[in-house]
Structure formats: C-alpha cells, structure tokens
Amino acid sequence: MVKMWTARRWMWNRLATLKFAGAKVVDIPVPGGDEAVVRGVPLSTRFPRIGINEILVADRIPTDEHDLRAQRFYSVMERLFRIFGPNAPGLPSVDADRGAALDRAYTEAHRALFPAPEFPDEFRDPDLGLLATTSPYAHYVTATGPDTYEWDLRSLAEYDVHPGLVRLGVHVSFVQDGDRLRAVEIDSALGTVTPEDADWDRSVGLALCAATTHTSLVRHYNWVHLVPGAAFSIATRSALPAAHPLKRLLWPHVFRTQFSNWVTTVGQLSAGGDFEEIFSFTRESLLRLFNDTCRDFDAIVVDPQRDAEKRGIVGRGLDVPVLDNSLAHHDVMRAHAERYLRAYYPDDAALAADVDVQRWYAELDRLIPGGAGVLGDARTVESASRLIGSLIHLVAYQHEAYGTLLWNYQLWTQVEPIRVRTDGAPEPVDVYQRMVNADFGLNIRRSPMMQDFSYLALDGRGRAAFRAFLSDLLALQTRMEAEPQALYKVYPEMLEANMNG
Numbered sequence: 001m002v003k004m005w006t007a008r009r010w011m012w013n014r015l016a017t018l019k020f021a022g023a024k025v026v027d028i029p030v031p032g033g034d035e036a037v038v039r040g041v042p043l044s045t046r047f048p049r050i051g052i053n054e055i056l057v058a059d060r061i062p063t064d065e066h067d068l069r070a071q072r073f074y075s076v077m078e079r080l081f082r083i084f085g086p087n088a089p090g091l092p093s094v095d096a097d098r099g100a101a102l103d104r105a106y107t108e109a110h111r112a113l114f115p116a117p118e119f120p121d122e123f124r125d126p127d128l129g130l131l132a133t134t135s136p137y138a139h140y141v142t143a144t145g146p147d148t149y150e151w152d153l154r155s156l157a158e159y160d161v162h163p164g165l166v167r168l169g170v171h172v173s174f175v176q177d178g179d180r181l182r183a184v185e186i187d188s189a190l191g192t193v194t195p196e197d198a199d200w201d202r203s204v205g206l207a208l209c210a211a212t213t214h215t216s217l218v219r220h221y222n223w224v225h226l227v228p229g230a231a232f233s234i235a236t237r238s239a240l241p242a243a244h245p246l247k248r249l250l251w252p253h254v255f256r257t258q259f260s261n262w263v264t265t266v267g268q269l270s271a272g273g274d275f276e277e278i279f280s281f282t283r284e285s286l287l288r289l290f291n292d293t294c295r296d297f298d299a300i301v302v303d304p305q306r307d308a309e310k311r312g313i314v315g316r317g318l319d320v321p322v323l324d325n326s327l328a329h330h331d332v333m334r335a336h337a338e339r340y341l342r343a344y345y346p347d348d349a350a351l352a353a354d355v356d357v358q359r360w361y362a363e364l365d366r367l368i369p370g371g372a373g374v375l376g377d378a379r380t381v382e383s384a385s386r387l388i389g390s391l392i393h394l395v396a397y398q399h400e401a402y403g404t405l406l407w408n409y410q411l412w413t414q415v416e417p418i419r420v421r422t423d424g425a426p427e428p429v430d431v432y433q434r435m436v437n438a439d440f441g442l443n444i445r446r447s448p449m450m451q452d453f454s455y456l457a458l459d460g461r462g463r464a465a466f467r468a469f470l471s472d473l474l475a476l477q478t479r480m481e482a483e484p485q486a487l488y489k490v491y492p493e494m495l496e497a498n499m500n501g
C-alpha cells in the first residue's frame with residue numbers, strides 16, 4: 001500500500017510544482033473582449049456530477065477568460081482523482097513531530113518555488129482566548145452578554161464525517177478579562193469540558209479544526225468565490241457596457257472569475273477532489289453543507305464593519321487586531337470607490353438616474369441570496385461606495401484572509417488538526433500531503449492589487465482616482481510596516497486584485 005502511494009505522491013507533487021512553476025500572472029485587459037450576457041444557472045447544471053443546486057454559477061466562461069490549456073489540465077485531473085488520486089487507504093499517521101512531517105511533505109522542489117510556512121507565535125502555547133481575536137478565525141467571535149462571547153460552530157454537527165473521525169459541531173464560551181478573552185468551556189462531541197479537564201487540549205484542537213474547516217469550505221470557497229463573488233462578477237459582466245465608468249472601476253476585481261470558479265470547482269468539489277479528501281466531511285455531507293450555507297448566506301459578512309457591529313464586538317474595550325487590520329483595508333477601498341464615483345457623478349441624483357448602474361445593482365441584488373440591500377444600494381454615492389468598497393474587500397482582502405493566509409496555520413496540525421480521529425492519532429500521511437499541496441497552490445502569484453490600473457480608465461478623472469487608490473495602499477503598507485509584524489495580518493502588498501488565477 002505504501003509503495004503504491006509513493007508513486008501517487010511523486011506524481012501529485014510533480015503536478016503541484018509544475019503548475020506552480022508554469023503559472024503566469026494574468027494581465028487584466030481593458031473590458032470589451034466578450035460583451036455577451038453571462039447568466040447565473042444552478043451549479044449542478046454546469047457540473048452534473050456535483051449535486052449542488054442552490055448555488056448559481058456562470059452559464060459559460062467568457063471568451064476573454066478562456067485558458068484552454070488550464071481547462072484541459074483540470075479535466076484530466078478530475079479523471080485522475082478517480083483512477084490514480086493522491087490518497088490511498090490504510091496509510092500510517094503523519095510524524096508526531098510536524099516539523100519533520102513538513103520536511104518530508106514539503107519537498108526541495110516545493111521549497112525552490114516558495115518558502116516553507118512559518119510557525120505563528122500564538123501557536124506556541126495555544127490559548128483559545130487569544131486565538132479567538134488574534135488568528136485567521138477571529139471572524140467567529142460574537143458577543144452573547146456584557147462580558148461573554150462565543151464561537152458557535154454547532155451547525156457543523158449536522159454533517160456526517162468519514163469513518164473514524166469526530167463530528168465537528170463545536171461551541172466555545174469566552175469571558176472578557178480586560179482587553180482579552182479567556183476560553184472557559186468547550187461543548188462538542190468530546191463532551192462539555194473546562195480548562196481543568198484532561199480533555200481540554202483535545203477539545204481546543206477540535207474547535208480549531210472546526211474553525212479552519214468552516215473557514216476553508218464556507219468562508220473562503222462558498223462565501224467568497226461561489227456565492228457573492230460570482231454574483232458580483234456576473235452582474236458586472238452582464239449589466240454594464242465596456243465603456244461605462246462603473247465597469248472600469250470594478251473590472252480589475254472581477255476579471256477571470258468565471259474561468260477561475262470553473263477550474264477550482266472541478267479541483268475541489270469533484271468526486272475525489274480536495275475538499276472531501278482533506279477535510280472531515282463525507283461527500284454527501286460536503287455537498288449538503290454547500291447547499292445549506294448558500295441558502296443561509298447573509299450578505300452582511302461582506303461588510304466587515306457592519307458584520308463586527310452585528311457580532312457586538314466593537315466598542316467593548318476588546319483588543320481586536322484582526323478586525324483592525326480588516327477595517328484599515330476596508331476604509332481605503334471605500335474611499336477609492338467614493339473618490340471614483342464622485343469624479344463621474346456630481347450628486348446622488350446623477351447616480352440614481354444612470355440606468356446602467358441601476359440595472360447592475362438590480363442584477364446583483366437578484367443574484368445574492370437574501371439580496372444585497374444590507375450592503376448598500378445605488379441610490380446615493382455614499383451607499384454605493386460602501387457597497388463597492390465592501391465587494392472589493394471581499395475579493396481582495398477576505399479572499400486572502402480566509403485563503404492564502406492559512407498557509408502559516410493549517411499545516412501545523414499538532415495545534416490545528418485537519419481531521420480529529422476518535423483514536424486520537426494524527427491524520428494519515430496522504431491527507432497531510434494533500435493539504436500541503438492544496439495550500440501550496442494558494443500561494444501561486446495572481447495579479448497584484450498594488451499596481452497602476454489607470455490604463456483601465458475612460459479619461460483623466462478615472463486615471464486620477466486609480467492613482468490615488470494606489471497611493472493610499474502604499475501609505476497603508478508603510479504605516480503597517482512601522483507596526484509590529486504578525487502572521488495574522490494581511491498587508492496591502494499581499495493583496496491580489498481579485499480571487500482569480
């Protein structure tokens with residue numbers, strides 16, 4: 001069994017490194033290459049073997065996004081999953097020393113392309129209270145009373161897991177101690193435990209496993225790529241002509257979404273794909289999770305400020321560095337949207353009278369489950385700026401924060417297991433190797449946010465606004481470099497213009 005897996009491992013490592021080495025940063029062209037309408041259709045009509053009916057995806061890949069080589073590569077990969085996939089049954093557990101495990105799984109060929117992950121300071125003596133506000137999972141913390149908080153991931157208990165794994169539904173209770181949180185109780189399939197209990201550390205691991213699983217599957221893939229990200233892109237493609245100023249503002253943040261969502265859906269949600277082979281859920285449960293979390297989607301998560309207010313964590317003297325980091329980027333993106341819109345619309349009436357803008361908003365509102373209204377509308381410049389700033393934040397900042405940023409977290413499975421086994425053993429070597437390659441792939445370079453997009457502008461007004469945005473991002477980068485560095489922080493120079501390869 002091990003010998004057979006060694007051949008599979010060699011081949012899939014080779015594919016991962018070839019893909020990384022061969023990836024080219026895509027230059028974003030001026031819009032107009034394919035002006036035909038793109039419609040939203042149920043995912044299962046585009047991918048008949050993936051039973052997800054609730055989520056709408058584009059009915060076609062526009063010709064200006066086509067990358068036939070990549071599309072063929074993914075079609076072959078989908079077949080390979082079934083006949084020579086990267087996983088094999090009955091393999092031993094990964095080395096208890098994850099440094100050694102990583103040395104083995106992250107080969108010289110990988111390292112020649114991208115440095116190995118770093119170990120977060122907050123993982124040295126893992127304290128769930130600190131991680132609740134100071135890790136990529138900080139977006140779960142919600143107030144329940146004047147000085148009490150929770151992580152509520154109980155809904156994950158409804159989804160079946162692979163044999164031999166612990167179910168993922170977890171509830172963590174926190175109390176506020178000065179400007180920090182202290183975890184006081186964890187309720188899960190492992191029982192209800194407090195920090196004095198022998199099972200506390202294992203329950204902390206299960207809580208982090210639930211958080212990282214939800215972040216990768218729901219927050220990143222469903223709630224950035226598939227649900228609001230695709231709606232943003234389809235509406236922008238279909239409702240705005242190429243020479244419209246709003247199309248030019250949004251274009252760098254939506255171009256290639258249809259192509260990219262097509263290939264990543266094949267790679268991750270196909271039978272034998274990354275999601276079901278890495279994370280805990282069975283295939284049936286995984287597909288149900290995607291359907292359910294599309295139906296339950298609340299667009300407020302796209303606006304980090306309103307989302308934090310709704311979670312009740314603002315203005316309570318709590319140290320929230322991840323939220324501060326997110327809002328610093330959101331401010332710059334909203335200011336950019338507002339500056340740009342004011343350059344083209346002297347007042348709210350002018351914006352409200354633009355039929356293309358109104359059609360764009362109506363399409364976005366129709367495509368987002370539950371509507372876009374909670375994010376803003378297109379009746380006033382201020383409201384539209386808030387909406388657009390949040391959409392840019394979604395595809396650039398949130399895509400990074402819930403995706404690539406996990407590189408330095410997800411592979412330290414002694415702290416944050418990727419699966420929790422009932423027998424207490426670590427995950428098998430093939431699951432760990434697959435996680436390494438999947439996360440390695442997230443680091444493939446995409447078109448950077450910090451570039452001069454003024455070539456997309458229709459005239460001097462747009463050019464000035466694009467340049468002012470770049471200069472604001474540079475100023476934020478400089479400001480952040482003067483502050484203490486941390487792995488949980490996203491920096492403007494890490495941002496990509498959009499979520500697409």
Ligand SMILES: [Fe+2]
Nearest residue numbers: 225399403499
């Ligand atoms: Fe992504």
